[in-house]
Amino acid sequence: MFQSQRMAQRSWGQDELHIQCIECGAKYPPDEVIYNCKKCGNILEVQYDLKEVSEKLKASDWKERPLSVWRYGELLPILDESKIVTLNEGGTSLYKCERLGAELGMKNLYVKNEGENPTGSFKDRGMTVGVTKALELKAKTVICASTGNTASSLAAYAAKAGLKCIVLIPAGKIALGKLAQSMMYGAKVIAVKGSFDDALSTVMEASAQLKVYLLNSINPFRLEGQKTAAFEICDQLGLNVPDKMILPVGNAGNISAYWKGFKEFRSLGIVSNLPNMIGIQAAGSPPIARAVKKKLKRIEPVKNPETVATAIRIGNPISWKKALNAIYESRGTAEIVSDEEIINAQKLLARKEGIFVEPASASSIAGLKKLAEAGQLDKNDVVVCVATGHGLKDPDIVVEVCEKPIEIEANLDSLNKVLGI
Numbered sequence: 001m002f003q004s005q006r007m008a009q010r011s012w013g014q015d016e017l018h019i020q021c022i023e024c025g026a027k028y029p030p031d032e033v034i035y036n037c038k039k040c041g042n043i044l045e046v047q048y049d050l051k052e053v054s055e056k057l058k059a060s061d062w063k064e065r066p067l068s069v070w071r072y073g074e075l076l077p078i079l080d081e082s083k084i085v086t087l088n089e090g091g092t093s094l095y096k097c098e099r100l101g102a103e104l105g106m107k108n109l110y111v112k113n114e115g116e117n118p119t120g121s122f123k124d125r126g127m128t129v130g131v132t133k134a135l136e137l138k139a140k141t142v143i144c145a146s147t148g149n150t151a152s153s154l155a156a157y158a159a160k161a162g163l164k165c166i167v168l169i170p171a172g173k174i175a176l177g178k179l180a181q182s183m184m185y186g187a188k189v190i191a192v193k194g195s196f197d198d199a200l201s202t203v204m205e206a207s208a209q210l211k212v213y214l215l216n217s218i219n220p221f222r223l224e225g226q227k228t229a230a231f232e233i234c235d236q237l238g239l240n241v242p243d244k245m246i247l248p249v250g251n252a253g254n255i256s257a258y259w260k261g262f263k264e265f266r267s268l269g270i271v272s273n274l275p276n277m278i279g280i281q282a283a284g285s286p287p288i289a290r291a292v293k294k295k296l297k298r299i300e301p302v303k304n305p306e307t308v309a310t311a312i313r314i315g316n317p318i319s320w321k322k323a324l325n326a327i328y329e330s331r332g333t334a335e336i337v338s339d340e341e342i343i344n345a346q347k348l349l350a351r352k353e354g355i356f357v358e359p360a361s362a363s364s365i366a367g368l369k370k371l372a373e374a375g376q377l378d379k380n381d382v383v384v385c386v387a388t389g390h391g392l393k394d395p396d397i398v399v400e401v402c403e404k405p406i407e408i409e410a411n412l413d414s415l416n417k418v419l420g421i
Helices: 004-010 050-058 069-075 098-104 123-136 149-161 176-184 196-209 220-226 228-236 253-267 287-293 320-329 339-353 359-373 395-401 412-419
Strands: 017-021 044-048 094-096 108-113 141-145 164-170 188-192 244-248 276-282 333-337 382-387
Touching: 044 050, 044 220, 050 069, 050 253, 069 123, 069 228, 094 228, 098 108, 098 339, 098 359, 108 228, 123 141, 123 149, 123 220, 141 149, 141 196, 149 164, 149 176, 164 176, 164 196, 176 188, 176 395, 188 196, 220 228, 220 253, 228 253, 244 253, 244 359, 253 276, 253 320, 276 287, 276 320, 276 359, 287 320, 287 333, 333 339, 333 359, 339 359, 339 395, 359 382
Parallel strands: 108 382, 141 164, 164 188, 244 276, 244 382, 276 333
Antiparallel strands: 017 044, 094 108
């Protein structure tokens, strides 16, 4: 992270960026607390004067900064950079997976391991920007609905910022590793009788009525942090872009953020092409993938979604329109994978590459395998799969599906009998 005295000269002026409706194009100032368009009700995104960004980049030392979210400060919507809240997020590894690639017939396979972030998931990229924005807007309390990772991340960054934090989770449907994090960071954890979608509906009402700052992916500032993973991938590939980007899709903010990041880098002339965006959903919760397969421009929400991949167990994703735009604009696709395929992919990634991810993360590998076997990928394609969260986020699943420890007497004869040496 670069020093605050050097950051001050890079601060945005309020006339250089704005919030814009993705549907009707209505514009709003960057210091307004707003989550939906006042004119048509659609979701919003942050837009920049890219000519101004280009000039700032030329005058900066951004290429010399450490790989991190804040390496790309000129492309983040912070007006007062002295308020930045960071836990040194970003800079995650891009692994060349040769053994897994050989298994699947892919010569140029990479995994972006977002489980290396401070709280173990990609959500930290969004929260460093989102919580910083909360301080800029003088918020005292932040809130989110979560299947686990968003809650963990928001709780950590709120603690760092000295803000009160409220997280709503679906009762009985959150992995214990994630619940433990939220509790330890001091968030007020409230279990809602219902699904994630019910919890999200409640926090959206709360944000309007109780004047608490909402940091789910409907918040356009949060997704600005998440897009930096796309920037990093370009940097890690020598300022090249992969042919295919494969991501798990739950509430659909992340695939949207990556696409925005790639487009901004191309608009700035940093890279010359764009990837095909491929979203992967679990069979028990596939509203976006179903829509893509049917070539629809709207989703049909899934009631009572169920999957072992708890992080993407969302039946009515808030950012569905952005996700469909990303897939269709990029000439990408979407795939549906079963829980069995997800668990098998989780084991495959761990045992071929030594990368331990939670089930939702493994869905990108399961989707890759399914697409490769169906002949929908060229063996020479440069493919990047995103692993969104660490395996210790959801250890209960691992204990259920892996081989149990073998108990023996503490002597060499007993060990020899088991090992057959």
